[in-house]
Structure formats: C-alpha cells, structure tokens
Amino acid sequence: MRLSRPYIRTLTALFAVYLLFFALLGLVLPDRYVSSNENRNLQQLPAFSWERLFSDAYTEELERYLSDQFPLRDGFYALNNELSLLLGQRDFSGFYLGTDGSLLQMHDALDAKVFRQNLAYIQAFASAASSLSLPVRLLPVPGASYIYPEKLPYGGKEGDVDGLFDEASNGAFDLIDVRQALLDHKQEALYYRTDHHWTSLGAYRAWEAYLAQTGRQATPLSAYREELLSDSFQGTGASAVGLWGLPTDRIYAYDCGQSLQLELNLNGQLHDSLLFRDHLATRDQYAAFLNGNQPLVQIRGENRNGQHLLIVKDSYANCLAQFAIADFEQVDLIDLRSFNGDVLQYIEENGVTEVLVLYGVKNLCEDKNLYWLGRSAQAWAQNPS
C-alpha cells in the first residue's frame, strides 16, 4: 500500500481532532437532566468514593454518565437507526416501520399467561360487584397493527389478538368487542401514525360500540365541536424509531358543548376543561388529555340522568373521556398503577352505576396492576358492607 504524506498527516489529524473535539465538547457542554425522547433522567456526574470505586459502582456510573451526556446524542441515535434501516432492519424498539411510513406498536410477543391472570382478577371483581348489581365490562383496545395489518412490513408477524378476545368472551363479565366497529371505520384515522395510542376518532368509534352493545346510543359525532389541538405531534413510536424525517400527527379534541367540572385526585381544584394545553408545548402532547395518567380523575357535566361511569383504565381512556361525559352525568377514571384506594369501596362511596375496564391489549398482557381489582374483590368477600 503506497501511502502519500498528505494522506498520512490528514488521517492522523482527522482521528485526533475528531476524538478530542467530542471529548472536549462533552466536558464543556452543560449536562442535561432529562431526555424527553426517552422520558427518563440522565445520569449525572457520579460522586467519587474509594468504596464505590472498588465495588465497580463508580466506573459503571461514570461510563453511563459519559454516554448519557454525549454531545448530539439524539442525532447520533437517529444516524445509528438510519444505518440499521439501510442494512435491513424494519422494527425499532418495539415499533414496526409500516409500509406507509406510520409506526405500529409491535404486538408480537403477547403474554397469554399475564392476560389470563388479569381476566381472573377482573372476573373476581365483577362477581363481587354483582352483589351491588353493578355491571362490569371489559373493553380491550386492539393495536393499530390489528386494524391495519396491511401496513405491517412484509412478513411482520403479530400475536394472536383474536385468540385473546375469544378467551375474554368466556368470562363472567361482558366483553365489549370493538374490533368490528374499528375495522368498519378503518378508512378514518383511528390511530396516530407516530404513537401507539388511538386517536380521538378511534376512541369515539369504540365508545359508540360500547353504548350500542349495551343497548344505548352515543351522542352523534356531529354534535361535537372538533378542535385541532396540534399538528406537530410525534409520539412514542417516533421516539423509539428515532429516524430522520418521520411524519407528524394531528391531535383533535371534541367538545360536547356542556360546561364541565374536572377534579384530579380529590385535590379540590376544579378545572372547566378536560384539556391541559401546557402539554402541547412538550414532547408528550397526548398528555393534554386529562393531564396524562392521573391516579383518579372525576368529571361532572350537565347531564342529570343519574348515570355514573367508572373507567378503570390505562392511557387509552384518556381521550375517550371527552365522549363519555357527553352521555353520562359523571365519569370517573382510575389508573390502578397509581391509585391507592380500594376500588369497590370507592364505587360504594361515590354511587358509581357501571364499570368499564378499558386497556390496550398489549397492556392487558403486561400490566400486573389489575391485581388491585382482585385484591379489592377479596377484601369485599371477607368484609361485605
């Protein structure tokens, strides 16, 4: 190999300058505390002690600190994934890169065991609630890949969502099956392209199906005032995939025209809207609905029909509440991941008239907090009031 002088000099300089540039930049740039893309705290400069040095803790944290605080980290993440894309990869951190550019949350490894355990909790809860002659219904939300399988990358395989629905339909509670309702409206934008959630429209179609399957009728969509909240939303899928030039989504809110009162966590402060618009300026714009995931949300509208709905839920329900309150006098939402109370006791004390358990299918196969429903039923059996 003949090497010319200029090449030798330039390569050596390039290497040295490149390494030193990023090393110094890393030292000079102020440390960041939070990565909004990952929604986590970044490692800060660890405190030194001899003890921690000998136990490896110090060097491990220092290593994490250096990579967490690396200059242009988000950009390098995108570069890394662009290369992987070029080399054939078609899913990133749990999201498929759809054929139309949308990002579909993978439902390929659904844990049927956790799902069955959760059904058992709901079942126990439903039978305890039947002593209060309170209907308990389960509404599993299928992922976008179920409604739009044609968008999956070629060969992309998904778990057996239909099998899970079959199992759930054998329970001693009513299954609200929204699969067909969503499929019937699939030409509407029912899911975000860059987020795992359904859109407000998706939630409406499910709400409509819920009331229809329980012999009622939902307020027609035309009765709501539609408002464009954001046209720059990039959700969890965008963060996970992290590629350049990803699409953005529009978030719409629907206003039923009633004057509303919303209270979070019994803190005494009443809001007159379901929307918390501060979040629209952050990465997590979906949190504009009900201020993200709160342990307990209580919404009262102008209806005086005596109907009081409790939704035990994950985040899919956050954008469904805007439709539920149009048809009920009161709608409460409990998030078992952070709610501390006993659900049956809450129901009794607050005069709830029906319960809807609403979770994403994937969460039903992962979330272990439905345990608290089973626990509540158990306490009820021992000490019925």
Place this chain on the structure above:
Amino acid sequence: MVFSSVGFLFYFLPLAIGLHCVVPKSWRNGVLFVSSLVFYAWGEPIYVLLMLFSTLLDYSLGLAVDRWRGRPGAKWALAASVAINLSLLGVFKYAGFFVSQLNALTGLALPVPQLSLPIGISFYTFQTMSYTIDVYRDHVRPQRNLISFGAFVSMFPQLIAGPIVRYADVEAALYQRQLSLEGFSKGIWRFLLGLAKKLLFANAIGLAFSNIQAQPVEGLGALTAWLGIVCYFFQIYYDFSGYSDMAIGLGKMLGFDFPENFRYPYAATSVTDFWRRWHMTLSSWFRDYVYIPLGGNRRGKARQLFNLLITWLLTGFWHGASWNFVLWGLYYFAFLALEKLFLSKWLDRAPKFLGWAYTLLVTLVGWVLFAFESLPQGLAYLSRMFGAAPLLDAGFVYAFLSCLPLLVLMALGAVGLPAALASRWSSRLRPGAEGGLRLLAALVLLLLCTASVTAGSYNPFLYFRF
C-alpha cells in the same frame, strides 16, 4: 474497559496514546504499564492485583530460570511457573465447573465456588507462562526491567481478547520502538476497520441471533434454526476478528507489531486450513507448547492422533469451563484426524468448491455446539436444523428479510472481497484520489461508530409507555 465505549474511545485512548507519544522514550513502557493497569482496573478493580501477581511471578521465575540455566533449579522454576499459572486458571476459571462435576458424580454437596471470571485471565496466563518457557528454551532473553515486563503482560490493546502476543513478538519493541506517522496512520485505519466490524456488523447480526436463540427451541422451524446459526457464524467472526484488528491497530499506534490472528477463515477449503486461519495465535500457541512437546507427528500415526486429541481437548476446554466446549474441541479433533488420515487426499483431488462447502458446514455445526452452553439445548437446536422440524415457522420470513442485506455484506467481507476490490482499484486511481477516498471512509466510519456506541445506552422503551 471495553474498546466500544465512550470512555475508552474519547477519553482513555487519546490520553494514553497521546501521553505515550510525547513522553521521553525511556518512559514509554512506564506510561504503557500504568495506562494498562488503569484500563484493566476500570472494570476489575480487585482482579488487577491478580494480574500484578502473575506479572511479578513470571518476572522472577524468568530471571530464576536464566540464572540457574543448566542446573536443576531452572527446571524447578519452570515447573513452578507452569503449575502456578495453570492453578490460577484452575481456580478462577474452572473451580466452579470441577466442583459441580464432582458433586454430580459423587453425590456430595460441596459448596460451588462462585468466582467471577477475571477478564483476560485466559490470555495473560498463557502469555506469561509461555514467556518463562521461552526463557527456559533459550528462545528469548529474560526481561530484567520489571516495568517493561509489566508493560508486556498488561498491554491494554490485547489484554482482554488477544491476539495472544508472545514475548518474542514484542521483545525488540519493548527495548526500542520507533513511532512514525506512517505506522500511526496504518494503526488508525486498522483500528477503525476493527471498530466498525465489531459495532456496525457483529453487534447488529448478534441481535438477530439472540432473537432466535431466545425463542423456545421446540417452536423453531428448520430455516429459522439455520438462519440463527448463520447469524452467529458471522457474529463471532466479525466480533473476534474486529477485536483483533483493533488490538493490532492500537499496537501500531504504540509502535508494536502484533501477530495477525485471522486470515479469512471462512474462505478455508478444509478444516485443517480453517485452523490455520482462525485465531491463529491460539492454535500456534497450542502447537508450540502442547502438540510439539508431546511429540507432534514424529512418533508415528497413533501417537500423533493421541497428541492431536490432547491438544484439541485442551483447546476446547480453554474456551470455557463447560462440557459443550470440550465437545466442540473433540468435534474438531475428529475432523482434523479424518483429514490427516485420508480426507485431505480426497479433498485435494476434489474441486475447491466442494472443500469449501464441506468446511463451511463443519464450522456452522461446530458453532451450534459452541453457542449453547447447555448441551441438551445445543443438541435440540441441531435436531431442528436437521429435519426434526417443519421447514418454515411464522417468524422466518420477517427475520430473514430483516438481516438479509447485512448477511450479504458480511459474507462478501468475510471472504475478502472489499480488500481485493480496494487493491484492484487503487492501482487505477490517481495517486491523491485513494487517500481522499480513505479519508472520507474514515470520517464516515468514525461517525457511524460514534452513533452505534452512544445508541447502546439509548433506551426509548421507558418513554411514556402507558
């Protein structure tokens, strides 16, 4: 510390190499020794003492061998070095395995030692041991400077994953080495190639393999099982040879010429040929310190086969304290013996392509034994590959398409196509153009490797996932 980390690439490397360049020549070994200790202690703050012990031991025993040359003392010193080095390995690498085998055999319930394996111990004990042997054989002069000897043992470029550098390889350079910009730039290029092999190729294809490995073996279709082991086949080559490239490149930056460790092993046309191209410093170590001392091929066919058997039992066992590695060694012994007996003659007469295909098949199956530490699991996997499974399963098409471009590139690289093309084109290019292209490639590799290193810590799973 690992090469593919922000701390090593952006802080340790410029500091250690920069310091080594600017200090007076007589300090260079000192700088190398101290920086290597820091490098090692970074991940192994306690076990660094073990390495220092090994250093001190063979430093003294080497001197003792020299001093008592021709007298019984030399033999004793040599025996002490071999015994103590092997005991170190025995305790820290194999004790848990031996005790649990003993328990299983006798029904005893002796407590199984839970020592974590000190990084690089398999490499540095072999290096120090062979040093004392070489002094005994009068192949090298003993090193009288403890710091220089320490620099040899702990030398950070090759400390963790080889190549196994023998004292004779670096003896001259330890006394006197010329640093030149030309050597330095060659080292940079080699290091970057190795880094890219590890980060951009080995890690990516490794993910594909671990996805398949994580699935229950009973559900694997035959094609998926084959795909998995093909991924592993490339992962282990790019990973290991990438590490060797990085070590050799770093060595060049420090003024050393380490021995080559890989020579396109997957282009081999026989198993014998494969082992002349794969992990060359290990196979030559076993040849020179086990096979030949046992008598090699000089005492008749039967004895040669026995020597081969011992050598390959040990080679297998060196790779890890588990039965699958022993079996893996025996597996290669079988093919090497067959080739020595008659297969080589057949292969010589057959078309080259046939020998190549046979060697690939043997290596692929060999990697199954290597990849699964649990023998039953490895055998179950093999049975999926060879007929005990339907051809297709639900995941194959997706998994295959997702790594196809990567596999094609890796296959072309593994048989040396890029190097061949580069040398062909470089004669046609204008003198300046090749340098320019290389510079551009170096910058792109630097950027992509940085992206890969930092992406490793990226965890978008945690993002408001509810």
